Amino acid sequence: MPAERLLPSTEAEDLLKLTREIARDELAPLAAEYEEQARFPREQFRLLGRSGLLGLPYPERWGGAALSYEVYLQVLEEVATAWMSVGVGLSVHTMSCYALAEHGTDEQRGRWLPDMLGGELLGAYALSESHAGSDAAALSTRARRDGDDYVVNGTKAWITHGGQADFYTTMVRTSDDGGRGISCLLVEAGTPGLGFAAPEKKMGLTGSTTTQVLFEGARVGADRLLGAEGQGFKIALNALNSGRLGIAACAVGLAQAALDEAVAYAKQRVQFGRAIAEFQGVEFLLADMAAAVESARATYLEAARRRDRGLPFVRQASIAKLIATDAAMRVTTDAVQVLGGAGYTRDFPVERYLREAKVPQIFEGTNQIQRMVIARQLRGA
Known part of the structure; x- marks a missing residue:
């Protein structure tokens, strides 16, 4: 990925001013109501996308802004000050784009990354499992190669945006070689065999949906492998x-x-x-x-x-x-x-x-x- 560009102080201040206005006028007034109703703020993520705030640290070539992390994180803080669920969602989405932006081929980036960074596609990051939280190398969701597809079986747990996201950056086991046997697939939400459990009943962040993600013979095209097999961990x-x-x-x-x-x-x-x-x-x-x-x-x-x-x-x-x-x-x-x-x-x-x-x-x-x-x-x- 190209080096991030540092904004002149006035340009960074203008971006933060825009973020504060969106946070004050569009996010903060809705936060209490949406959290009370456990209502997912999908339109607010689209607004952030249209405002150019969903792809700040990623290359301009693919629709990002190539901004420094220093500036991006200050934008993220402003969003979270107004509404924590949206701030966390923005952070998760940014993390979900990482594998494609950093390890995808140019063909893969050109095909999917512009809509991801532009806010048309909202992301989720599917790593954790019920028995493999802190010990991520122990994950057992398995992807078996079958012709031009991977057939995926297993269950991911505690997935932010589960059932709401448009794509799932998913870590799967492609061999039994411990952490070296894990690979990364970009799974589309409408994939047959992909399902979701009921949302978790959480203490907080109730506007941010968290679910198990279920793979039952889900067929994912091999062209959705990001990086090489075994590079996922x-x-x-x-x-x-x-x-x-x-x-x-x-x-x-x-x-x-x-x-x-x-x-x-x-x-x-x-x-x-x-x-x-x-x-x-x-x-x-x-x-x-x-x-x-x-x-x-x-x-x-x-x-x-x-x-x-x-x-x-x-x-x-x-x-x-x-x-x-x-x-x-x-x-x-x-x-x-x-x-x-x-x-x-x-x-x-x-x-x-x-x-x-x-x-x-x-x-x-x-x-x-x-x-x-x-x-x-x-x-x-």
Whole structure:
């Protein structure tokens, strides 16, 4: 993939301004209603596509913007500040495009990538299985070559956009050689033999559909193999490295939303004759929340800058994901505390923010896995 181009500061500011306007006017007003109804925001993803926000880090040749990850992640944070489900969905879609953009042939890219980056096709990333979450190399969904097709059987679990996506970047086992026996297929949503279980009943991110993806003799053309057979595990891990930065940015956006709500409430809530923001117990809490948000933001931006310069960033991506998602959990918890009893009700969004903050500590590799990655990087393993 060509090197990302760095926007001049004014151009980047204009892009972020556009994103904030879309987030404020088109996303934030709908978030509570859609989350309450567990309603999938498909039209909002189309809007992001028409606005040029679904393919920011990918090559212009295929319909992307070839922007730096530093700029893309700031856009992602703005979206997540307004609506976490859409922010996570944008991150997942971007990760789902990685295998084709980075490992597809020019013929494959020309055939599918423009619609993927333009928002006509929404993506899902199908790696996890019920017995192969953190241990992704143990996946068992199998693809057997049969003439010009692969016949796929197995079940993927915890798939964001399951049943809603138009394509599934799917890791399958093509041989029994452990992680070296995994390959990557680009599976179209309408493929015969592809099905979906009922959506999971989740604590949060209820507007983001999560399901099992079922393969029962699904025939996938061999022309949809991305990269070579056996290259899928490496593709999956490389996609996750960048995807962790996306989740870090989303977590910072969520924490920023919680901080904003807590500050606004503390400034107008009066007790003992003055705003509670003036009491040291509350102002110190708000100060710690602000420090956590800004520290996490600086961490993901530094990791993004390393990626943009072509430097190793695996350790930094894991650190960013760990720091940002733990910070979001603390900040949303403290936001509920600042609002007191009001924060425990659905009259205010902080209770939803708290529920949404938990799962970023789990997906794209649990934070325990991030600590393992960081430690192994430190010792050169």
